[in-house]
Amino acid sequence: MSADSSDQIFAGHVAVVTGAGSGIGRATAVAFAEAGAQVLGVGRREGPLKETAALHRGIDILAIDVCGEGAPAEVIRTAIQRWGRIDHLINNAGATAVMRLADTDERTITNLLALNVVAPSLLAHAALPHLRETSGTIINLSSTYGHRPMAGGAHYSASKAAIEQMTRSWALELAEEGVRVNAVAPGPTRTDVMLRAGLTPEAADDMYGYERERIPTHHIASADEVAHWVLRMADPAGRHATGQVITVDGGLELI
Template sequence: MSFAGRVVIVTGASSGIGAATAVEFAKQGAKVALVGRNEANLKATETSCKAANNKVELLPIIADVTVDAERVVKETVDKLGQLDVLVNNAGIAETGHILDIEVEHFDRVLNTNLRAVFLLTKYAAPHLIKTQGSIVNVSSVAGLRSFANLSVYCTSKAALDQFTRCIALDLAPHKVRVNSVNPGVIITDIYKHMGMTKEQYAKFLEDCKATHALGRVGEAKEVADSILFLASDKSSFITGATLPIDGGRHAMCPR
């Protein structure tokens, strides 16, 4: 899956799945625009990419995808010359019961997980048409299944999956493919950002052995590998797909 000479944007590249994806693209020779809000974490990803391939060409972009989508695409194309792959990975998760959550909660999650993807896709599409490139959206098993106290997050990811399918049809005549990956529980910092303590997180991971058919949670690299597959010529006849990377969780029906 060589990406030599290809230009890739990875949003949310400062940690977790985004950082792992950036490293894997670097290994395969891509020029990678690393997009994130946390400058220190983004520099850590940059270091990891260079450790994977000391000849890699990187473009760190400090940006908030909810307000900087047009700038992200423009800066990438201006400085790296083209755009072949857009990985919409940046996202947030917040918990809350419908009796307690506020409108601001809804707006914040939808703005990041859906509206920003719309904007990045809109601005990237003309450039991807030129290269007959591809888009990979990072959704969630929460887009395929329902969970209590996660209504807004689940809604945002379900909408993202439908957006993926619709844009796949819009761009298919232009030979641009659009797909999503739907991770289950992956070891990242997102759960800490949701407010879990170290002890709660440890118990959560232990409980996940029963909620994932394979009896474990996933690693960020396992999602990254699937993202690269969907972005590569190896998946040249796949578009409009939502691929669960969840150890079988989407197939389980707890009694």
């Protein structure tokens, strides 16, 4: 697994990656480690996190629910205790909810916003004093549906629209302090997120097939392809880019 990160541009850096047990989070954790960073991979499930850590010796893990009381502060405290600094916070952990208006459920909305909006906010708040010291970066994971509608996914889209607006607002707040804030907005990407949202494997395959036909490039991204852009937005050479949302969806947002 690689995201085209054979050089060591992040040597000496520390990256915190949430949702590192699978998919884009796992690919991002490995890509940062391959590029020289020490990585704290964070997620709820210890087993998948151990699988991620086994892919590179530069990855340590912390099994914790980032929505739990005091969890964001604990994540940041753990990274500081292990390495003494934080250079990059990757807010990747998130959930998808397929829920039409007629089926709206309060608990689903509350849980979705807690993970997709509240937790990234509290993690960024906890990390900020350390990111100021390193002129670090915050990379938020949005979605192409953060800026285009999705029938049956209104609350998911709204949560990602919130992430994109937080990205822009934080970038303005922190520009003079040397902390850059950007977002990567993937289109359909082959991960297990649809299965965790409640779809059967067959239904997930049908959805990927439908999306593949709609995407101008007729390609469903891999997690590695998205991780490539996360690293590019964190790259010190890109220090003049902040407040940007980079959409990686094969042109889907154009139609």
